[in-house]
Amino acid sequence: MSKKSLESAISIIKADKVFNMGRNDEVQALSRIDLDIKAGDFITLIGPSGCGKSTLLRLVADLLTPTAGEIKVFGQTANQARRDQSYGMVFQHAGLFDWRNVSENIELPLELKGWSKADRQVRSQEMLKLVRLEEFGDHFPSQLSGGMQQRVSIARALSFEPRLLLMDEPFGALDEMTREHMQLELLRIWRQTGTTVVFVTHSIPEAAFLSSRVVVLSARPGRVHSEIVVNLADRTDETREDPEFFRVTTEVREALRAVEE
Amino acid sequence: MKNKHLASFGPPLIVGIVGLVLWEAVVTVFKIKEILLPKPSSIGSQLIENWGVLRHATWETGKIAVSGLLVGVLLGVLLALVTNRFKVLNDGFTPLAIAINATPIIALAPIFNVWFGITGVLSNQAVVIAVVFFPVFINTAKGLNEVHPNEIELMHSYAANEWIILREVRVPNSLPFFANSLRLAAPLSVIAAIVAEYFGGPQDRIGTFITSSAGFAKYDVAWSAIVMASGLGLLLFGSAIVTERLSMPWRVSGDLDN
Numbered sequence: 001m002s003k004k005s006l007e008s009a010i011s012i013i014k015a016d017k018v019f020n021m022g023r024n025d026e027v028q029a030l031s032r033i034d035l036d037i038k039a040g041d042f043i044t045l046i047g048p049s050g051c052g053k054s055t056l057l058r059l060v061a062d063l064l065t066p067t068a069g070e071i072k073v074f075g076q077t078a079n080q081a082r083r084d085q086s087y088g089m090v091f092q093h094a095g096l097f098d099w100r101n102v103s104e105n106i107e108l109p110l111e112l113k114g115w116s117k118a119d120r121q122v123r124s125q126e127m128l129k130l131v132r133l134e135e136f137g138d139h140f141p142s143q144l145s146g147g148m149q150q151r152v153s154i155a156r157a158l159s160f161e162p163r164l165l166l167m168d169e170p171f172g173a174l175d176e177m178t179r180e181h182m183q184l185e186l187l188r189i190w191r192q193t194g195t196t197v198v199f200v201t202h203s204i205p206e207a208a209f210l211s212s213r214v215v216v217l218s219a220r221p222g223r224v225h226s227e228i229v230v231n232l233a234d235r236t237d238e239t240r241e242d243p244e245f246f247r248v249t250t251e252v253r254e255a256l257r258a259v260e261e
Numbered sequence: 262m263k264n265k266h267l268a269s270f271g272p273p274l275i276v277g278i279v280g281l282v283l284w285e286a287v288v289t290v291f292k293i294k295e296i297l298l299p300k301p302s303s304i305g306s307q308l309i310e311n312w313g314v315l316r317h318a319t320w321e322t323g324k325i326a327v328s329g330l331l332v333g334v335l336l337g338v339l340l341a342l343v344t345n346r347f348k349v350l351n352d353g354f355t356p357l358a359i360a361i362n363a364t365p366i367i368a369l370a371p372i373f374n375v376w377f378g379i380t381g382v383l384s385n386q387a388v389v390i391a392v393v394f395f396p397v398f399i400n401t402a403k404g405l406n407e408v409h410p411n412e413i414e415l416m417h418s419y420a421a422n423e424w425i426i427l428r429e430v431r432v433p434n435s436l437p438f439f440a441n442s443l444r445l446a447a448p449l450s451v452i453a454a455i456v457a458e459y460f461g462g463p464q465d466r467i468g469t470f471i472t473s474s475a476g477f478a479k480y481d482v483a484w485s486a487i488v489m490a491s492g493l494g495l496l497l498f499g500s501a502i503v504t505e506r507l508s509m510p511w512r513v514s515g516d517l518d519n
Contacts, residue, residue: 014335058414058428063414063417063418082417082420083420085418085420087417087418088418089414089415089418091414092411092412093409093411093412095409095411095415096410097412097429097430097433098433098511098512099433099436099511100511101511108419108429109419112419112421112425112429114448130397140511142511159499
């Protein structure tokens with residue numbers, strides 16, 4: 001099921017991140033991170049809190065600059081990739097703008113790119129269909145449930161068809177049932193669009209269920225402890241009772257125990 | 262929606278009428294001196310008797326309050342935008358403004374008479390501007406600043422510059438804060454105008470009407486002017502609320518429960 005491709009989506013070579021360099025409160029967040037992510041992969045980053053997984057995601061997004069090392073996104077520098085809008089981003093906080101209705105929220109990145117109104121409307125309609133919220137284009141975000149808001153946030157991130165989707169604990173604030181439903185939705189969207197996904201989570205079952213590869217980070221400074229390949233065929237609700245699913249969750253759990261010590 | 266709004270006027274209206282009737286009854290039954298508390302009915306008859314003068318005075322005081330309010334709001338919003346853009350200014354200005362806002366600015370009224378002239382309207386306007394400016398500046402600046410960090414990161418991920426972030430995120434985000442400050446500032450502008458008139462300015466105003474009637478022990482006349490002042494305050498407060506509703510249609514919409 002995972003689309004094997006030789007093209008590299010993200011390559012991180014010996015990346016370091018130090019906050020407050022040279023000050024008393026200097027913190028080394030990440031140390032010598034090496035990571036290669038192929039186009040079409042679904043990668044989750046997992047680790048104890050404070051391991052720098054969100055920081056690593058922000059380095060890829062060029063929202064933070066590495067202290068040392070090199071980050072390439074589709075062969076470009078992270079900065080160039082951001083300027084070209086090569087990725088869409090989804091946060092735990094849906095970050096929808098209250099003053100825009102659902103369609104207008106989805107159209108925001110297109111507006112900033114200078115799309116015409118007609119083109120924007122066609123696209124936001126397609127996106128609403130993708131996340132199954134066709135009926136809600138005219139609603140304001142405050143009228144939607146948390147799960148619906150997060151689906152709008154995903155639609156907005158995918159509206160300009162980026163090749164990469166960066167997600168920072170997007171389902172962290174949702175209840176368990178909504179969360180499992182959203183995971184299925186996300187996998188469907190991933191299959192439908194072929195987008196490369198980097199997904200930060202602290203949930204072991206979530207990592208095992210979603211990814212083609214789980215990257216376990218150790219804490220302070222964050223390093224890549226291990227990478228666990230997931231060989232699940234079709235993922236449905238039954239997958240959560242599959243022996244391979246148990247194998248992966250166990251392996252991830254043991255890796256996390258090892259880094260906590 | 263409309264009916265619900267109208268219905269919400271019912272209870273306070275009833276309480277208000279009952280209150281007036283009780284007031285009238287208490288003053289009559291306990292034979293309270295008119296000097297201490299005039300009856301609503303005598304305040305009403307003074308209102309009718311002095312209508313021409315009162316209407317003129319309310320109009321003139323209203324002009325001072327509204328013009329001072331508009332200038333104060335404009336200055337407050339402009340400075341909030343400028344300090345938001347330049348961090349140094351923000352760090353220097355905002356704590357100072359918060360401190361000044363905690364002082365009774367209205368106490369400056371006699372000083373302003375010395376600065377801007379005791380007979381003209383300028384000193385009265387200056388008091389209104391000073392009183393309105395600080396809450397508007399402080400709240401609007403807060404609204405421009407208090408944006409969720411993820412929302413700023415999102416805009417950066419679109420390679421949006423600071424100008425676009427201001428237009429698309431900070432300004433709309435500050436609207437509810439600005440609206441709150443307007444609710445405060447609108448009635449404050451009337452208070453400031455009247456208190457300023459107690460100390461100086463032209464003589465045909467609500468403030469001077471109240472002081473001169475009270476000086477001649479015509480308390481029912483003074484009360485009739487107070488009624489006009491209250492009406493003016495309510496009118497401006499109401500306009501602030503209408504402005505708020507019109508500028509933020511997304512805030513009145515109900516929740517969808519699922």
